[in-house]
Amino acid sequence: MAKTLRTPSAHVDSWYSQTAHAAPEHPRLQGRETADVVILGAGLTGLSAALELAEAGLSVIIVEARRVGWGASGRNGGQVIFGYGCDQAKIAALVGIEASRVLFSWSVEGVQLVQQRLHQHGIDADWREGHAHVAIKPRHLDELKAWQDDLASNYTYPVQWWDRDRLQAQLPSPRYLGALYDPRSGHLHPLNYTLGLARAAVAAGVRIFENSPVLSLVRGGRPILRTADGEAEGSFCVLAGNALVHGIAPELDDKIMPVGTYVGATEPLGEERAADLIRNGMAVADINWALDYFRLSRDHRLLFGGRASYSTLPPPNLAGTLARRMTRVFPQLAGVRFDSVWGGLVDISFNRAPHWGRLGDKVYFAQGFSGHGVAATGLAGRVIAEAIRGQASRLDAYARIPHANFPGGRALRTPMLVAAMAWFKLRDALW
Numbered sequence: 001m002a003k004t005l006r007t008p009s010a011h012v013d014s015w016y017s018q019t020a021h022a023a024p025e026h027p028r029l030q031g032r033e034t035a036d037v038v039i040l041g042a043g044l045t046g047l048s049a050a051l052e053l054a055e056a057g058l059s060v061i062i063v064e065a066r067r068v069g070w071g072a073s074g075r076n077g078g079q080v081i082f083g084y085g086c087d088q089a090k091i092a093a094l095v096g097i098e099a100s101r102v103l104f105s106w107s108v109e110g111v112q113l114v115q116q117r118l119h120q121h122g123i124d125a126d127w128r129e130g131h132a133h134v135a136i137k138p139r140h141l142d143e144l145k146a147w148q149d150d151l152a153s154n155y156t157y158p159v160q161w162w163d164r165d166r167l168q169a170q171l172p173s174p175r176y177l178g179a180l181y182d183p184r185s186g187h188l189h190p191l192n193y194t195l196g197l198a199r200a201a202v203a204a205g206v207r208i209f210e211n212s213p214v215l216s217l218v219r220g221g222r223p224i225l226r227t228a229d230g231e232a233e234g235s236f237c238v239l240a241g242n243a244l245v246h247g248i249a250p251e252l253d254d255k256i257m258p259v260g261t262y263v264g265a266t267e268p269l270g271e272e273r274a275a276d277l278i279r280n281g282m283a284v285a286d287i288n289w290a291l292d293y294f295r296l297s298r299d300h301r302l303l304f305g306g307r308a309s310y311s312t313l314p315p316p317n318l319a320g321t322l323a324r325r326m327t328r329v330f331p332q333l334a335g336v337r338f339d340s341v342w343g344g345l346v347d348i349s350f351n352r353a354p355h356w357g358r359l360g361d362k363v364y365f366a367q368g369f370s371g372h373g374v375a376a377t378g379l380a381g382r383v384i385a386e387a388i389r390g391q392a393s394r395l396d397a398y399a400r401i402p403h404a405n406f407p408g409g410r411a412l413r414t415p416m417l418v419a420a421m422a423w424f425k426l427r428d429a430l431w
């Protein structure tokens with residue numbers, strides 16, 4: 001159960017919090033507040049739903065345990081990518097190819113929605129176009145080519161195939177053999193994007209309460225989010241607590257495994273040296289299970305992410321581990337130090353597909369972004385808002401994706417997942 005916070009909490013120390021735009025602090029929830037919709041969590045999912053609902057004229061309250069963007073939304077790798085946390089082929093296997101096509105096209109809408117909101121609300125979040133999924137091993141080349149074929153033939157979404165020479169011209173790293181390049185995906189400063197969405201939501205009338213952990217959800221005709229000192233009651237409730245929420249709706253907890261992932265910001269490299277690492281400024285992710293992902297910052301640092309932790313405990317010597325991984329990609333960065341390193345939790349679902357839907361007819365939720373949520377969260381908020389306003393067809397399409405519980409409950413889940421992940425890491429290492 002969440003602990004009660006008596007003093008305002010700060011964002012986790014990171015390059016993002018060090019470069020965040022000034023943002024107002026919101027009050028704690030005290031006493032009784034009512035609105036058409038009450039939302040748990042001020043990350044991208046909760047803020048997206050709030051913004052859509054407020055723009056449609058509904059009154060909205062967000063109750064946030066810490067600060068706006070305190071969770072994954074303010075800490076992530078900033079990569080804004082089409083699709084979901086699992087392969088589209090997996091979604092096709094779960095719901096059929098026709099439904100999979102529709103779900104894929106909505107994921108592309110999620111990428112467009114990010115850019116649209118940046119523009120519409122004047123959010124300065126360092127947006128840059130371009131993203132490459134890169135191959136480390138020969139089998140990855142086959143996987144990328146099969147993926148490109150699938151995207152072109154089943155989803156009419158063309159991405160560019162880059163052989164080693166073409167990739168090297170943009171990303172001079174000895175580690176990669178080829179890439180799928182998508183000019184429509186991109187990257188941004190996720191905390192500034194999240195704070196910008198909050199500003200837009202407040203301007204549209206949304207009331208945000210920070211430092212107010214929800215301790216329980218009272219279900220019923222009018223759901224209530226209860227904190228230590230107050231309660232928010234609405235006609236509808238949205239649960240958008242991601243990997244951090246626990247004990248509010250147990251049937252959701254069983255579908256999610258919190259997994260730690262980590263990012264570091266190097267010392268400033270200087271404009272020329274940084275530009276020579278990723279010449280076209282794209283974001284990059286490999287396709288290993290325990291993947292590396294990286295991009296350049298506006299102030300010419302490399303932001304390098306990787307190193308999953310299935311125990312959710314921060315790994316010892318995180319900066320050293322990230323440095324080792326980084327110099328496998330860029331040997332020329334040997335000796336470059338990380339000015340800050342930080343981590344966060346992602347909400348992995350068993351099949352890594354999105355888990356969005358409702359509990360009864362008053363409580364809505366979105367989770368299971370599985371490390372792939374910067375774009376998909378915006379869409380989740382939008383389709384939940386549509387459903388609350390009476391247009392549930394898109395949310396229902398997501399709700400048809402079947403989801404299994406993690407076996408063994410919370411106590412057994414972690415060791416089992418650690419064992420499963422050890423296998424995937426071994427597979428990454430061997431083949």
Ligand SMILES: Cc1cc2nc3c(=O)[nH]c(=O)nc-3n(C[C@H](O)[C@H](O)[C@H](O)COP(=O)(O)OP(=O)(O)OC[C@H]3O[C@@H](n4cnc5c(N)ncnc54)[C@H](O)[C@@H]3O)c2cc1C
Nearest residue numbers: 041043044045065071072073076077079214242344373374
């Ligand atoms: C290190 C890292 C790197 C990542 N990189 C990428 C990437 O490059 N690209 C990508 O697409 N995705 C990435 N992701 C995933 C992406 O960040 C998430 O999918 C997305 O931010 C989830 O947004 P959210 O709003 O659902 O959850 P969150 O941002 O986690 O927000 C949930 C909020 O709910 C609040 N909360 C929880 N419990 C309570 C409670 N009891 N009461 C009140 N409030 C509560 C939390 O404090 C939090 O602010 C990454 C994630 C991490 C951690």
